[in-house]
Amino acid sequence: MGNKDDIKVLEHGLVPEHKLVPKEEEKEILERLGVKRENLPKIRKTDPALRELEKVHGDINVGRLIEIRRKSRTADSARAYRLVVKRD
Numbered sequence: 689m690g691n692k693d694d695i696k697v698l699e700h701g702l703v704p705e706h707k708l709v710p711k712e713e714e715k716e717i718l719e720r721l722g723v724k725r726e727n728l729p730k731i732r733k734t735d736p737a738l739r740e741l742e743k744v745h746g747d748i749n750v751g752r753l754i755e756i757r758r759k760s761r762t763a764d765s766a767r768a769y770r771l772v773v774k775r776d
Contacts, residue, residue, distance in 0.1 A: 704756050705756065707754065709769070711752075730771050754772060755768075755769055
């Protein structure tokens with residue numbers, strides 16, 4: 689059996705697509721949604737999907753936004769945003 693670090697969480701069929709939102713797009717997204725950063729749902733820095741993103745982007749700071757895209761039966765896909773936190 690392989691090492692747990694060999695598992696590609698983001699490639700699993702049941703895990704939706706996760707993407708780090710570029711800093712320059714964060715303000716526009718928050719304004720479009722009409723929400724404050726602190727009112728978004730949270731994602732912990734220890735979340736396995738976030739740790740996979742950090743392998744690509746390097747350390748992702750607390751306070752950054754993550755876009756999560758899920759497949760939808762009624763719409764092609766649905767986007768949700770999460771705020772990176774240390775703990776909730």
